[in-house]
Amino acid sequence: QVQLVESGGGLVQAGGSLRLSCAASGRTFSNYPVGWFRQAPGKEREYVAAISSWSGDRTGYADSVKGRSTISRDNAKNTVYLQMNRLKPEDTAVYFCAVRFRYSGSGYYTGQGDYDRWGQGTQVTVSS
Numbered sequence: 001q002v003q004l005v006e007s008g009g010g011l012v013q014a015g016g017s018l019r020l021s022c023a024a025s026g027r028t029f030s031n032y033p034v035g036w037f038r039q040a041p042g043k044e045r046e047y048v049a050a051i052s053s054w055s056g057d058r059t060g061y062a063d064s065v066k067g068r069s070t071i072s073r074d075n076a077k078n079t080v081y082l083q084m085n086r087l088k089p090e091d092t093a094v095y096f097c098a099v100r101f102r103y104s105g106s107g108y109y110t111g112q113g114d115y116d117r118w119g120q121g122t123q124v125t126v127s128s
Contacts, residue, residue: 034098048082
């Protein structure tokens, strides 16, 4: 099935932007919902954003990033993106993408337990 690799993280100043990528192997990535999560040192992993399968017409965001982040997918490139703008030091974390294999209809998913496979993560560091 699908293998996931995150990229696009790095060191940025507060107020800057990053576009994270979640690249998938195989040919069926468009069939599955995808989520982004993050984990800061000493903290629990938390939900960031999620997108539905196929057209990705349904999306969701955590309150902490709503209004300054956009999740999207490009099925031709087998990639899901997380565009993050106006970054804050509290955005510093390792960011993970995850895919849900179980089918339960259209929609997106916000819980860690909703997902079945995870990438290795990409580090985002925002300096003040």
